[in-house]
Amino acid sequence: MPMRSAQVMMQGHWAGTLAETVEGFEFIYRPDYRDEKEAEAVSLTLPLAEWPYKSKVLFPFFDGLIPEGWLLTIAEKSWKLDPRDRLGLLLACCKDCIGAVSIEPIKTKDDEQ
Numbered sequence: 001m002p003m004r005s006a007q008v009m010m011q012g013h014w015a016g017t018l019a020e021t022v023e024g025f026e027f028i029y030r031p032d033y034r035d036e037k038e039a040e041a042v043s044l045t046l047p048l049a050e051w052p053y054k055s056k057v058l059f060p061f062f063d064g065l066i067p068e069g070w071l072l073t074i075a076e077k078s079w080k081l082d083p084r085d086r087l088g089l090l091l092a093c094c095k096d097c098i099g100a101v102s103i104e105p106i107k108t109k110d111d112e113q
Helices: 069-078 086-093
Strands: 005-010 013-020 025-029 053-055 101-105
Touching: 005 086, 013 086, 069 086, 086 101
Parallel strands: none
Antiparallel strands: 005 013, 005 101, 013 025, 025 053
């Protein structure tokens, strides 16, 4: 599985980057976002910090953005997604979430081919 990453947007501002790693997942706030006067944490469980947050599984906050029930079933069938690929579901389903946070894939050179 290729390593993927996403822009975590907070009210339209690029707040941080969520990435797959060999060990699991990493989330880090962008320094320019963190330094903004109006900067807010994306979640109470991920307060503004300089260091990267690391987890062996997708952070519960981000996992909670993924739809459930019949909406998840439609997304899995429409985009042929594996229900165990939580980051894939997040990238496919959470570009236009209800609320302040949205997720946008970061394109790589491989995506352009």
